[in-house]
Amino acid sequence: MVQDRSSVPRPTQVGLFVTCLVNLMRPSVGLAAIELLEQAGCVVEVPPGQSCCGQPGYNSGDIENSRKLARQVIAAFEAFDYVVVPSGSCAGMIAHHYPNSLFEGDPDWAQRARNLGAKTFELMSFLTDVMNFVPEQPLYDLSERHVTYHDSCCGLREMKVKEQPRQLLKKICNIDIDEMEETEECCGFGGSFSAKMPQISARLADNKIENAEATGADLLLGGDLGCLLHLSGRLRRQGKTLKVHHAAEILAGQINGPAIGEIVEEEQ
Known part of the structure; x- marks a missing residue:
C-alpha cells in the first residue's frame, strides 16, 4: 500500500x-x-x-x-x-x-x-x-559532577530562559544544579560595557566567580558565549581551575572537550 x-x-x-x-x-x-x-x-x-x-x-x-x-x-x-x-x-x-x-x-x-x-x-x-525535547532516560550520567549555572541578562529577561536549561541538564545528563547566590546578576560582560567600564566589569565578574566557587562546583555552565568568554578569561587571569562550558556542549556529550579558554597542547 x-x-x-x-x-x-x-x-x-x-x-x-x-x-x-x-x-x-x-x-x-x-x-x-x-x-x-x-x-x-x-x-x-x-x-x-x-x-x-x-x-x-x-x-x-x-x-x-x-x-x-x-x-x-x-x-x-x-x-x-x-x-x-x-x-x-x-x-x-x-x-x-x-x-x-x-x-x-x-x-x-x-x-x-x-x-x-x-x-x-x-x-x-x-x-x-517548542519541540518538547525531553528524553525518557538520561543520555549521559554526569550526576557525580558539581555544576553551577549562570543566567545571562538577555536570556533571562528578554527571552525568559530560566528553567529550560536546568530541565534539559537534568533529563539528558542527570545533572542537579548547585545554584549559586545572585545567579541572575550580571557577570559584567554586557558587550561594549566591558570595554567602556572595565573596572566595574571586572568587579562584577569577580563577584560571579566568587559565588560560583562557593557552591563547590568544578563546572560553570551558561547559555551565552559572551558571558562565558568573559568569565573564563577572568578565571584564567586568576589562575583558577573552574571550567567553563556552554550548556549546549554538555547536552551534546562534549564533556571531555576543552573548556572555554583552555589551552590544549597538541601531541608531538
Missing part, C-alpha cells in the same frame, strides 16, 4: 543563527546546537547569507548600519519555520529589537521583522517549549 505523503507531517525546518562569537571563537557550540536540534527531530540549515545580528552597532547608536545587517538577517531566515539561536542576547536582538524599534518609519521591513521575531527562539527555550 502506497502511503499518502500529504498525511506525513513535514519535519520542522530550522535556520540556525550561529552568532559571530560562536563562529569565530567557539564553533563547537554551533555543532552541539545542530546535534541537539536534529535529535529533537528538526531539519537544520545554517544559511550562508547570515551576518552579525547588528547588536553591537545598535547598542552604540549606529542605527543605520544595524538596519543594513538586520535586513540581511531577515532575508536569510524568513523562509524557515523557526530561527534558533544559541545565545539569549542575539536572540533578543532579533526577537525584540528588530520588530520593536529598529524599523520605525519603514512599515514593510517592520512587518517582516515582526514575522521573524515571532518565530525566533533561544536554543534551550526552543528545545523545551
